[in-house]
Amino acid sequence: MADISKEELFQVIKRLTLKISNLFSIPPNDLNSQYIGAVAGLAVAIFFIWRLLRSPGGTQHMQQKWQGTTSASHGVSAQTNDSVAPSGVSSPLDDSRAQNVVDELFQPVKPTLGQIVRQRLSEGRKVTCRLLGVILEESRPEELQKRATVKSSVLEVLLEITKFCDLYLMERVLDDESEKIVLVALEDAGVFTSGGLVKDKVLFCGTENGRSSFVRQLEPDWHIDSNPEVISQLARFIKYQLHVSPIRTEKTAANVFNAPSLEQFFGSV
Structure with a gap:
């Protein structure tokens, strides 16, 4: 200078x-x-x-x-x-x-992933999220009887959400063994190490209606799911929803957003 x-x-x-x-x-x-x-x-x-x-x-x-x-x-x-x-x-x-x-x-300042997450979630403080097809590579409960694979690309976003949101993960399973497999996969991926998510906030049920019931009881600001029927059922009860689907779908309601993946919704890939 x-x-x-x-x-x-x-x-x-x-x-x-x-x-x-x-x-x-x-x-x-x-x-x-x-x-x-x-x-x-x-x-x-x-x-x-x-x-x-x-x-x-x-x-x-x-x-x-x-x-x-x-x-x-x-x-x-x-x-x-x-x-x-x-x-x-x-x-x-x-x-x-x-x-x-x-x-x-005057170079534009690139926002951090944490800032993007807070902005996209409209400062929501409670989030419920399905595991299959969103957090896990698997898409059917039958697959969880053999294995559960956490998507590596979703981890960073998931951990940012837990920093300022009360996050609950949930899934329909066919037996107790599937529950153990899912919990071990989440633990091995480091999901529980940040302190924002504990095993007690991973919920399991036997039906899709059971998952919908969990969501309504928790009354989150956001619910994230890959099942369009569940999204449709909850549209009038939940403030915002994110429908995760690799297939492009039409917006079913004003409070429902669509994205191919959770990480793409937050622009981290």
Whole structure:
């Protein structure tokens, strides 16, 4: 930053001012976290530039550098003077460097996965979620009698949900052995290590209606399921639902969202 000239600093401030005026011309309802972050970065940048300009050390450094340059080129002063832009007139190079500084400051800030999860769930605090076809690779209860495989791609999203939501997982199983297989698979995948999800919040039932009953009793803000019939039955009781299906389906209700997978709904893949 010490190598930038006064003219370049002037151009940076000028372009930052234009950015401020553009930002404040946006209707308040349209402001988002990117614009707020840009204003914060702008304030820091202007303060830093102001400190640099008023600092005696910073000014002397620029003056010494300029004097050293002119002394070293004394023998070719005529050529040098011809190439120096008049005072108060910015050169294309100054404009380019100043614009680069401004552009870097206004690079959009990419939200974290946790921020995306909270935003997509509309700050909901309780979530119920089916296991088959959403958390597990398997899609039928019969498969759980032999194995249960947690999707590696869904783990990060699942753990982010548990950080700020009361999450309940549930599934229909055919026997007690299936329950044990599912719990072991979840434990091996590290689902219970974050502290947000415990084994007591993994619920099992013998019918699809039993799962619907669990959901209605828990009264979550969101329910996530891969069975369209369950989604349809719960649409008038649950605030929001996510229907997970690899096949594109039409939206059945205003409060029902569709996605090929849980992780794709949150844009993590």
